[in-house]
Amino acid sequence: MQLSHGGETSPTGAPVARWSVEQVLALAPDAASRKAGTRLGAAGPWSGTGCDATGAVWGLCKGSGSTPYRTVVDTTGPAYACSCPSRKFPCKHALGLLLLRASDDAAFRPAEPADWVATWLAGRRARAAQKGGSSAAGGDGARGPVDTDAARKRAERRAERVTGGAQELEQRLGDLLRGGLAATDRSGYGLWEETAARMVDAQAPGLAARVRELGAITGSGAGWPVRLLEECALLHLLDTAWLGRDRLPDPLAATVRTRVGLPMSAAGPPVRDHWLVLAQYDTPDGKIVTRRIWLYGRGSGRTALLLSFGAAGRSPDRALPVGATIDAELTPYPGGGQLRAELGEQFGTTASAGPPPGLAATAAPAVYGNALREDPWLEAWPVTLRDVIPVPSKDGWQLADAHAGAQAGAEADSTADEPADGPADARTGSALPITPAALSRPGLWKLVALSGGGPVTVFGELGHRGFDPFAAWDPGEREEGGGTTGGSLVQLV
Numbered sequence: 014m015q016l017s018h019g020g021e022t023s024p025t026g027a028p029v030a031r032w033s034v035e036q037v038l039a040l041a042p043d044a045a046s047r048k049a050g051t052r053l054g055a056a057g058p059w060s061g062t063g064c065d066a067t068g069a070v071w072g073l074c075k076g077s078g079s080t081p082y083r084t085v086v087d088t089t090g091p092a093y094a095c096s097c098p099s100r101k102f103p104c105k106h107a108l109g110l111l112l113l114r115a116s117d118d119a120a121f122r123p124a125e126p127a128d129w130v131a132t133w134l135a136g137r138r139a140r141a142a143q144k145g146g147s148s149a150a151g152g153d154g155a156r157g158p159v160d161t162d163a164a165r166k167r168a169e170r171r172a173e174r175v176t177g178g179a180q181e182l183e184q185r186l187g188d189l190l191r192g193g194l195a196a197t198d199r200s201g202y203g204l205w206e207e208t209a210a211r212m213v214d215a216q217a218p219g220l221a222a223r224v225r226e227l228g229a230i231t232g233s234g235a236g237w238p239v240r241l242l243e244e245c246a247l248l249h250l251l252d253t254a255w256l257g258r259d260r261l262p263d264p265l266a267a268t269v270r271t272r273v274g275l276p277m278s279a280a281g282p283p284v285r286d287h288w289l290v291l292a293q294y295d296t297p298d299g300k301i302v303t304r305r306i307w308l309y310g311r312g313s314g315r316t317a318l319l320l321s322f323g324a325a326g327r328s329p330d331r332a333l334p335v336g337a338t339i340d341a342e343l344t345p346y347p348g349g350g351q352l353r354a355e356l357g358e359q360f361g362t363t364a365s366a367g368p369p370p371g372l373a374a375t376a377a378p379a380v381y382g383n384a385l386r387e388d389p390w391l392e393a394w395p396v397t398l399r400d401v402i403p404v405p406s407k408d409g410w411q412l413a414d415a416h417a418g419a420q421a422g423a424e425a426d427s428t429a430d431e432p433a434d435g436p437a438d439a440r441t442g443s444a445l446p447i448t449p450a451a452l453s454r455p456g457l458w459k460l461v462a463l464s465g466g467g468p469v470t471v472f473g474e475l476g477h478r479g480f481d482p483f484a485a486w487d488p489g490e491r492e493e494g495g496g497t498t499g500g501s502l503v504q505l506v
Contacts, residue, residue, distance in 0.1 A: 032088070036334040037111040039293060039504055040091070042101045046108060053109025056120050062113070063124040068361070070114050070121065071130045074106045084110050085130050087137060089361050091334065094133050102330050171216050175273060178215025179252045182208070182224070186249055194238045194245075202228045219274030223248050247390055267348040268388050279355035283342040286310035288317070289369065290333045291395075291472050292483035294506040295323075304329040307395060307472070307483065308343070308354075309369045316369075316395050317343050317354040331356070335484070336502040338366065348388070352395065368470045368486045368502070371399025374414045375443045381475045393476030400468040403461050404444070409452045410461075412480055413444035415468035446479035456505030460485050463503055473505075 034054075041047035053059075053074060060081065062072035068089040073081040076097070083096045084106040093107040113120055126134060185208055189197065197204065205228030212221035227248070230241045254261065254269045261269065271277055288308040295304050306319040321329035333339065342357035372380065377396045384394040401412040451457055463469055463485055473482040482505050 032111060032115055032334045032337065034112060034115045035504070036336055037108060037115055039335050040103060040111075040332045041108055042103070046101050046103075046105050049105035050108025050112060053105055054112030054116060056113060056117060059110070059113060059120070061127065062110075062121050063126070063130075064114070064121045065123060065126055067134070069126060069130065069134055070110060071126065072110050072113075074109065082106050083129055085133055086111060087134065089359065090137075091332065092137060103332070171275070174215045175217045175220075175275070176256065178212050178217045178220060179255050179273075181211060181215070182220060183249070183252050183256075186245055186252075189245070194241055197241065198231045198237075204228075217274050219272050220248070220251070221274070223251070250389060264348060264387070268351065268390075271346075271348050271351070272388075272390050277346055277348070279344040279346050281345050281347070283344045283357050284310065284313055284315065284354075285340075285342045285360075286312045286315070287338050287340050288343065289338045289366075290335050291316075291369075291502075292504060292506060293333060293335050294483070295329070300324070302329060304331065306331070306333055308339075309397075310343075311338070311366070314370075316352060317345070318352045318395075319356055320353060335504050351388070368399075368472070369397045371397040371470050373443075374398055374401050374412055374445050377445060377475050377480075391476075393474035393478075393481065395472070396475050396480075397470060397472045398445070398480070399470050401445075401471060402466065402468055403447075403457075403464050406444075406446065408446070409449065410447045410457060411444040412447065412471065412482075445475065448476070448479040448481045450478075451481050451505075454506065456482065459503060459505055463487055 038047050038051075041050060058075045059072045060075070062070075064070045067087075069085060069087050071083075071085040074084055075081050083094075084104075085094050086092070086103075086107055088111075091103075093103040095104050095106045097104055097106055099105065125131075205224055209221040209224040209228075212218070212224055223244070227241065227244055230237050230244060233240065251269065251272055254265075255273055258266045258269055267277065288310055291307040291309055293304065293306045295302050297303075302323040304321045304323070306321075308317045308319065309315070310317065319331065319333075321331040323329040340360040342359075343354040344357055345351070346353045346355070377398060380396055381391075381394045385391055398412060400415040402415055403410055404413050405411075447457065460469070460471065460482055465488075467488055469488055470486045471480075471482050472484045473480055475481075484502055484504050484506075487501050487503065
């Protein structure tokens with residue numbers, strides 16, 4: 014995915030990115046909106062289109078009624094407004110307008126915004142300025158003083174309930190081990206659901222979620238007792254960490270509170286940087302949809318995760334164009350090894366400048382291992398792999414270091430009866446298996462096609478199940494050392 018820009022400037026004076034077709038489609042809240050927006054991505058239904066130097070794009074879209082829909086997008090946000098009655102965000106008209114902008118630059122001429130556009134832009138920017146001013150002044154002053162004593166007492170009461178739940182869970186885990194793990198296969202899911210309900214009553218949703226996950230392990234195939242024992246051990250570790258949290262270092266204690274399910278707020282000084290949007294994807298979580306957006310700070314070298322949530326049937330409101338670089342402030346959440354951050358003030362969107370510095374496949378497991386020291390319950394850790402080649406293996410696919418992949422191919426040619434996956438992973442140890450979840454996604458074939466047997470740069474999460482690829486850069490130009498610079502970004506999820 015190549016991010017282009019047409020020489021526009023934002024209010025801060027930086028160039029404003031013009032999104033590609035793939036970036037626009039990634040903003041769609043669902044497949045139906047993506048399809049409907051694509052139909053509106055041609056010039057036919059549009060009139061009065063225009064753009065200005067601040068990154069605003071607008072137009073009138075002919076609908077079923079006599080009055081066309083007024084649609085405007087502030088690409089520096091991004092933010093959207095449309096006179097249609099749709100509750101989806103962005104609506105199909107905003108998607109169509111951006112698709113038209115991406116595919117037909119001639120349809121938009123720089124112009125002064127129409128009155129209705131100028132009114133919306135002025136209101137939006139005034140609210141942003143007011144929000145920034147109130148934050149600098151202390152923000153919550155208009156709400157009145159906070160009753161710190163009452164808040165402290167509420168937190169203490171909840172901590173007592175969580176402690177009671179953790180003690181009860183420890184007793185149940187002990188009973189489970191004394192009775193033998195094999196017996197859990199006969200007890201059914203009801204045992205786990207009843208235990209999870211007790212953790213919900215104790216106001217420990219993190220413990221409840223982990224207990225529910227235990228109930229699915231018995232039906233996960235051969236070897237489930239080993240996996241169940243491992244997860245019970247991690248749950249026991251979390252219980253004992255909560256019960257002894259007063260003796261833990263502050264960052265680890267904050268991680269334990271987060272894992273148990275206590276709410277945490279972003280804290281610490283904000284970090285302003287040019288943040289590359291690496292990937293954006295949604296995952297269902299019961300009746301809630303969770304959107305994850307991965308960012309990389311060009312100056313700080315930090316990787317950050319933005320989380321937003323949508324109710325059943327609705328996508329989360331926050332969406333950022335994958336491949337763009339936003340000039341913004343992020344405020345991190347507390348906790349050892351925590352990557353989550355809160356998006357603060359944004360100062361503009363600029364063109365991307367290539368992938369982050371990457372690691373060799375051989376070095377990536379050590380990075381994940383270091384992260385586990387800060388958070389033992391960590392499922393995966395974000396890494397960028399540089400110069401890796403997707404190659405088939407006996408159980409699926411893996412990402413091998415470029416030199417190891419070349420060696421594997423040479424040895425496979427010279428040894429006709431040797432398994433194809435032998436040289437790359439069994440002997441050199443320089444390949445990472447791709448997670449089973451990624452094997453069923455079409456993004457895997459995008460990655461294979463993008464590579465074409467050559468090295469690529471890939472961003473994703475590495476965990477104990479393997480590497481889950483989220484985005485990749487095309488090979489780009491060759492460097493003197495034999496590596497690649499990396500070109501346009503392609504999202505794989």
